Amino acid sequence: MKKPKEANKNPSQFPLREKRKAETRLQLIASAQKLFSTKGYAQTTLEEIAEDAGLHVQTLYRHFANKQELAATGDQEHLARFRELIRSPQRPTSTFALWRDWVRSSAERVTRNDGGVHYREILTERFSLASVSTQILRNGYEYEDLLCESLGKELRAIPDGERQARVIAATLWAMNAYVVRRYHEQQISDLVAEVVRVIDEVEEMHSHLF
Numbered sequence: 406m407k408k409p410k411e412a413n414k415n416p417s418q419f420p421l422r423e424k425r426k427a428e429t430r431l432q433l434i435a436s437a438q439k440l441f442s443t444k445g446y447a448q449t450t451l452e453e454i455a456e457d458a459g460l461h462v463q464t465l466y467r468h469f470a471n472k473q474e475l476a477a478t479g480d481q482e483h484l485a486r487f488r489e490l491i492r493s494p495q496r497p498t499s500t501f502a503l504w505r506d507w508v509r510s511s512a513e514r515v516t517r518n519d520g521g522v523h524y525r526e527i528l529t530e531r532f533s534l535a536s537v538s539t540q541i542l543r544n545g546y547e548y549e550d551l552l553c554e555s556l557g558k559e560l561r562a563i564p565d566g567e568r569q570a571r572v573i574a575a576t577l578w579a580m581n582a583y584v585v586r587r588y589h590e591q592q593i594s595d596l597v598a599e600v601v602r603v604i605d606e607v608e609e610m611h612s613h614l615f
Contacts, residue, residue: 430468432458434479441476442518446527451475476527477540483511484544491551499615500555501608505601508581512597521588521596528589549578560614569614576607 436457440449451472455462469475487507490496496503515524531541552574560566580603588596 426468429458429460429464430478431482432460433465433468433475434482437472437475438479441527442515442523445523446472446476446530473530476531480541480544484547487548488551491555500552500559501604503555504552504577505604508600508604509597512600516596524596525589525591528585532589545578545582549574552577563614566614569611573607573611577604580604580607 433454437449437454440454440457444453449472451465452462454475455465458465465475469478490507491500491503498506515521553570556570556573557567560570563569581600584593584596584599584603587593588599593599
């Protein structure tokens with residue numbers, strides 16, 4: 406009896422396919438963030454994002470259902486980079502120093518081109534959409550957990566170090582979120598200076614523990 410012809414499958418093709426898929430997503434996220442910061446969230450279309458990435462808009466739709474999901478995924482990619490950085494065994498700086506540098510550079514990036522006009526626009530859109538706001542909240546919990554994990558290692562030698570680490574991590578994240586909200590409401594004008602200032606205050610309040 407003649408055996409059925411087996412499909413010509415090469416397992417090595419699948420990792421390559423997944424790599425290309427990941428690269429495409431990163432291209433789209435990078436183009437979206439660039440256009441959001443230069444044109445504004447509302448003025449940027451999915452067609453323009455795809456064109457900037459050198460892709461067809463149908464390719465974009467295979468990765469993202471809408472513009473809101475694309476914006477939220479950019480936040481998740483940002484979080485993934487922070488996770489890798491803070492957990493790196495080669496990290497030379499303290500948790501406070503790393504968080505200060507991370508927050509400062511993030512604030513500089515979103516306000517560099519137009520003083521933060523488009524960033525405020527993006528915040529308005531994010532805060533108005535329940536699905537995106539929920540994802541922002543989840544990301545916030547993970548930022549806090551990562552800070553707590555890192556601070557816990559630095560405070561392991563003191564009594565109740567784990568609880569102290571949680572208190573500091575929660576304060577750092579809450580104060581950052583508070584400053585961003587005030588910036589969105591135009592109660593402050595210099596986002597970079599304000600986010601750094603609150604980190605310095607929290608560090609000074611807990612300096613005796615370190």
